Amino acid sequence: MNNKVYNNRAWLLVLPMLVLVAFSAIIPLMTVVNYSVQDVLGPNASFFTGTEWFRTMLNDSALQAAFGRQIMFSLIILAIQIPLGIGIALIMPKQGWQASAVLILITLPLLIPWNVVGSIWQIFTRGDIGLMGWGLRELGINYNITRNAGDAWATIILMDVWHWTPLVAMLCYSGLRSIPEAYYQAARIDRASKWAVFRYIQLPKLTNVLVIAVLLRFMHSFMIYAEPFVLTGGGPGSSTTFLTQSLATMAIGQQDLGPSAAFSIIYFLVILLVSWVFYTTIMHLQKDKNSQGGV
Amino acid sequence: MSWMVWTLPTAIFFSSIAAMLAGMTIWELRSPSIERKGFLPISTTRGDRLFIGLMSAAFIHLGFIGFTSLSIWIALALSAVWLLVLMRWG
Numbered sequence: 001m002n003n004k005v006y007n008n009r010a011w012l013l014v015l016p017m018l019v020l021v022a023f024s025a026i027i028p029l030m031t032v033v034n035y036s037v038q039d040v041l042g043p044n045a046s047f048f049t050g051t052e053w054f055r056t057m058l059n060d061s062a063l064q065a066a067f068g069r070q071i072m073f074s075l076i077i078l079a080i081q082i083p084l085g086i087g088i089a090l091i092m093p094k095q096g097w098q099a100s101a102v103l104i105l106i107t108l109p110l111l112i113p114w115n116v117v118g119s120i121w122q123i124f125t126r127g128d129i130g131l132m133g134w135g136l137r138e139l140g141i142n143y144n145i146t147r148n149a150g151d152a153w154a155t156i157i158l159m160d161v162w163h164w165t166p167l168v169a170m171l172c173y174s175g176l177r178s179i180p181e182a183y184y185q186a187a188r189i190d191r192a193s194k195w196a197v198f199r200y201i202q203l204p205k206l207t208n209v210l211v212i213a214v215l216l217r218f219m220h221s222f223m224i225y226a227e228p229f230v231l232t233g234g235g236p237g238s239s240t241t242f243l244t245q246s247l248a249t250m251a252i253g254q255q256d257l258g259p260s261a262a263f264s265i266i267y268f269l270v271i272l273l274v275s276w277v278f279y280t281t282i283m284h285l286q287k288d289k290n291s292q293g294g295v
Numbered sequence: 296m297s298w299m300v301w302t303l304p305t306a307i308f309f310s311s312i313a314a315m316l317a318g319m320t321i322w323e324l325r326s327p328s329i330e331r332k333g334f335l336p337i338s339t340t341r342g343d344r345l346f347i348g349l350m351s352a353a354f355i356h357l358g359f360i361g362f363t364s365l366s367i368w369i370a371l372a373l374s375a376v377w378l379l380v381l382m383r384w385g
Contacts, residue, residue: 034305046300051360051367058361269353276350284337 036261053262063246070243077221080161085168092173106166118230121159145232149239152232156240168213175209211282333385344385348378
């Protein structure tokens with residue numbers, strides 16, 4: 001029995017932050033909801049449209065296609081970056097100057113702004129002056145991201161892997177470093193194989209950082225904008241047009257506030273749902289494991 | 296506030312959300328929620344169930360609006376029933 005006095009008044013200290021969040025996130029979000037049921041033509045000209053924009057957006061075939069591409073992109077990105085990140089973290093040096101050197105080298109892509117990454121790859125893949133584009137052409141490979149959708153996709157995925165795998169690797173690296181040496185000693189006594197050490201010690205201990213890595217990578221890849229926009233502009237055709245780009249075209253290019261608000265809400269709900277399902281699943285798997293007395 | 300072109304339906308929507316949150320707070324203060332397991336595959340607290348209920352309500356509405364020509368009030372009624380079921384037995 002503890003005799004601690006519970007005083008929830010400490011929550012009042014959160015109040016300033018709440019006010020800040022209200023103005024930076026909650027009220028703007030409410031505005032979006034408000035716009036989604038209206039046709040806003042100007043400061044004093046708006047008409048109530050009810051659910052019409054939602055119906056239009058949900059049945060828009062271009063948006064449905066962009067949605068499919070977006071999901072495919074996120075799945076491919078996760079399938080490549082998570083295993084690759086774990087692999088890199090496992091072979092990274094554990095101490096000494098090599099560890100620092102590798103860490104700095106590996107972090108470099110993360111320091112480059114998104115649209116700069118897009119520009120770098122745009123130049124890199126050009127057939128006339130880009131190293132990769134020119135090299136592939138000299139090798140006799142017909143590579144052209146402005147004409148061939150497959151090439152454009154491969155390049156965007158390669159670019160994202162180059163840009164963001166380091167994040168996964170760094171998270172996994174920090175997770176690996178926090179495993180006490182005693183676990184490895186016990187494994188050595190048992191003459192556990194490298195695979196067994198990975199499967200039963202390292203991977204379970206990495207669960208928490210992997211949850212963060214997958215969530216971050218999913219959310220970001222599902223909202224990717226600047227990199228493909230700069231690299232391919234959504235082309236060829238609309239083969240690499242993702243949801244954010246459709247949204248930006250609608251909201252900023254065409255000033256269609258109502259439809260883009262409705263679309264934003266649907267987009268937001270999907271991200272919320274996926275993130276929530278993912279987070280809850282992992283957290284409950286862990287809880288079940290703990291309640292069974294496991295690691 | 297007229298420049299923000301608020302409409303009555305949006306106002307009602309957000310007032311009900313705010314009322315729900317306030318109500319949940321009071322309920323929690325009166326009798327703190329205990330995490331339990333109902334028909335959902337995970338154990339949940341009262342707040343979890345409200346969140347699940349509201350999120351499924353959003354998707355129920357979207358499904359009705361986008362892919363059927365049924366009235367949105369049916370979606371609302373369905374969501375309300377589902378929310379109650381979820382709160383009680385979820």
